[in-house]
Amino acid sequence: MVAEASKRTKILILVGFVPVAGIFVWGAMRAPLDPGEALETCMTPYFDAVDAERYDEAWERHTTAGYRRAHAKGEFRAALETHRRERGRIVSRGERIENGFANVDGRSGFHFRYWFGFERGDPVNVVYTVVHQDDGTWRIDGALESIGRAGRPGPW
CATH class of the missing domain: 1.20.5 (Single alpha-helices involved in coiled-coils or other helix-helix interfaces)
Structure with missing residues (x-):
């Protein structure tokens, strides 16, 4: 028993x-999330498309559905065209990983801070939120531009 x-x-x-x-x-x-993978598969091709003025491609391939709902393709394109017209081409770019995050809703990713130097005007500082998607890809989910101390969200 x-x-x-x-x-x-x-x-x-x-x-x-x-x-x-x-x-x-x-x-x-x-595997833990890899910032190098996010840079290589999302940010580098995004900047390649933007630098070549392929704004629609940058919007379609490298941003989340939520980002695309918040920023229509025409608005995104117009903002980048205006930005390029006012400041000229990018002459320098630097990047730093700010931090990684994992939200309770299951989203996880990184914040990348970039500094851009242009042909004209002051340098610009932009923080991009890049999230890991369910299909394994990385996409931009937000961007916040800072000139001096002011910050404004936008399609950069």
Whole structure:
């Protein structure tokens, strides 16, 4: 009787332990998010498209659906065309990873700060929010431009 109860207890412990252990193993096996991957697969091609004045491509391929809802393609294109007309071409660009984040809604990603020097005018500082999508891609979900101390969200 004691042996049977002990056997039942072992089975219950095993049945409870295996799923919990599986969750921990699965979590450990998942690769952490890589800022280098986000830079290589999202930000670099985004800037390549913007530098070549392929604004529609930048909007379609490198921004989230939420970003596209907030900034219509025509608005995005017009803002970048105006920006380019006023300041000229980008002559220098620097970047820094600000921080990574993981939200309770499951979204995770990075904030990248970029400094841009232009042919004309003051340098511009933009913080991009880049999020990891369910399909494994990285996309821009927001941008905040700062000139001096003022910040304004926009399609940059």
